[in-house]
Amino acid sequence: MADSAQAQKLVYLVTGGCGFLGEHVVRMLLQQEPQLRELRIFDLHLGPWLEELKTGPVQVTAIQGDVTQAHEVAAAVAGAHVVIHTAGLVDVFGKTSPETIHEVNVQGTRNVIEACVQTGTRFLVYTSSMEVVGPNVKGQPFYRGNENTPYEAVHRHPYPCSKALAEQLVLEANGRKVLGGLPLVTCALRPTGIYGEGHQIMRDFYHQGLRLGGRLFRAIPASVEHGRVYVGNVAWMHVLVARELEHRAALMGGQVYFCYDNSPYKSYEDFNMEFLxxxxxxxxxxxxLLPYWLLVFLAALNVLLQWLLRPLLLYAPLLNPYTLAMANTTFTVSTDKARRHFGYEPLFSWEESRTRTIRWVQAVEGSAQ
Ligand SMILES: NC(=O)c1ccc[n+]([C@@H]2O[C@H](COP(=O)([O-])OP(=O)(O)OC[C@H]3O[C@@H](n4cnc5c(N)ncnc54)[C@H](O)[C@@H]3O)[C@@H](O)[C@H]2O)c1
Ligand SMILES: CC(C)CCC[C@@H](C)[C@H]1CC[C@H]2[C@@H]3[C@H](O)C=C4C[C@@H](O)CC[C@]4(C)[C@H]3CC[C@]12C
Structure with a gap:
């Protein structure tokens, strides 16, 4: 066996490493990547939990920075072997302007790519999204499709538009020569709706249910399937891709992979009830309980209220025309591309993912009392 000094040779950078997914990627890397020497965590907002990681054998470097600032990104990337770019503005509720979403998700990704090219980093893993594909503006179903399933991917909302543009930049950058003359190897992972410990929207639904006396009211037909994947398995896919990109560059470079596991196919609300x-x-x-036309009306009303109230306060409810369309359109994946290309098997079974998520919701409940 190689001695540990020899084995621990890699420097990884995780952008957005303090977000919901980013934290799981960071913790998964520390647990599952024996070759790691240094782990850099780059985020606009650094979490206090990072301190506890600094006592382990891997050097953990926390970097407070902004992906829209090219010089900050370049400084963080310099000397890294692999970049996992999860940082992004996830906003489908109108909290931030379309310009800011574009700036962070598209220009931020461009900055990461250019930093890799300029500093000689060869491997880039991008966290894309199922929304790069759909649901599209026509609300056409995508029923258990895979990476090759034909689908008209047309969007108008700023968030999916930004993710699609950023993904395209990442895939087009595959093969570009980085400092030193070797080619950049990139690929994109497309999670469906991620759930698990730390999922803010699950927390919001839970608190809403408590406020309504322990009840939630069905808004979406049970027959609409919505793709979900456990955060631990999404993190595991990132770790595996990052590890295998070097060895399987010809096969994996420039590829996209849906993130999947054995979570059941259900409607968004029925799936949440597995935990709640x-x-x-x-x-x-x-x-x-409400007719669809009324939901459409309420969603449109929320848009109007958001606009009217903007000078006074930020009104950003869960229901708007885009989220209604998302929840009301079947979009599920069924694929084994990740298994075929880099040997992915989910690390967590459905039962374990469910148990972990329930325990986390229960802890949220405990801490709220
Ligand atoms: N949550 C989901 O269901 C889901 C599904 C598919 C894809 N994704 C993608 O996964 C990634 C992570 O999403 P998440 O759910 O963990 O979101 P999140 O908001 O919890 O995490 C995003 C992180 O990026 C950081 N960030 C935002 N703007 C930044 C900037 N300008 N500079 C540096 N850091 C910045 C945030 O501080 C945050 O820590 C995103 O790229 C998102 O598009 C999420
Ligand atoms: C009709 C309402 C009562 C229900 C509203 C639910 C709504 C807030 C949910 C439904 C679907 C959810 C999105 C979906 O899981 C996938 C993603 C992809 C990812 O890239 C970002 C998060 C997002 C958009 C989820 C956000 C919350 C949504 C819209």
């Missing part, structure tokens, strides 16, 4: 049910909430109704 055991925490004491009940989903009322076997059919949507």
């Amino acid at each position: 049910g055991p925490c004491g909430l009940r989903l009322v109704g076997t059919h949507p």
Whole structure:
């Protein structure tokens, strides 16, 4: 066996390493990547939990920075072997302007690519999204499709538009010569709706249910399937891709992979009840309690209210025309491309993913009392 000094030789950078997914990627790398010598965590907002990681055998370097600032990105990337770029503005609720979403998600990604090219980093893993594909503006279903399934990917909302542009930049950068003359190897991972410990929207639904006396009211037909994937498995896919890109550059470079595991196909609300049910909430109704036209009306009303109230306060409810369309359109994946290309198998079974998520919701409940 190689001695540990020899084995620990790699420097990784995770952008957005303090976000929901980023934290899981960081922790997964520390647990599962024996070759790691230094782990750089770059984020606009650094979490206090980073301190506890600094006592381990891997050097953990926390870097407070902004992906829209090219010089900050270049300084963080210099000397890294692999960059995992998860930083992004995830906003489908109108909290931030379309310009800011574009600046962070598109220009931020351009800065990461240019930093790799200028400083000689050869491997770049990008966290894309299922929304690069759909649901599209026509609300056409994507039923258990894979990376090759034909689908009209047309978007108008700033978030999916920005993710699609950024993904395209990353894929086009595959093969560019980096400092030193070797080619850049890139690929993009497309998670469906991620769930698990730290999922803010799950927390919001939980608190909403508590406010409504332990009930949630069905808004979406149970027949609409919405793709979900456990955060631990998404993180594991990132770790595997980062590890295998060097050895399988010809096969994996410039490729996209949906993130998948054995989570069941269900509607968005029925899926959430897998966790919120055991925490004491009940989903009322076997059919949507409000007619669809009324939801469309309320969603449009929310847009108007958001606009009217903007000078006074930020009104950003969960329901708007885009989120309604997302929740109301079947979009699920069924693929084994990641297994074929880099040997991915989910690290967490559905039962374990479910148990971990329930325990986390219960802890949220405990800490709220
Ligand atoms: N949550 C999901 O269901 C989901 C699904 C598919 C894809 N994704 C993608 O996964 C990635 C992570 O999403 P998440 O759910 O963990 O979101 P998140 O908001 O929890 O994490 C994003 C992180 O990026 C950081 N960040 C934002 N702007 C930045 C900037 N200008 N400079 C540096 N850091 C910045 C944030 O501080 C945050 O820590 C995103 O790229 C998102 O598009 C998320
Ligand atoms: C009709 C309402 C009562 C229900 C609203 C649910 C809505 C907030 C949910 C439904 C689908 C969710 C999105 C989906 O899981 C996938 C993604 C991809 C990812 O890149 C970012 C998060 C996002 C957009 C989820 C956000 C919350 C949504 C819209």
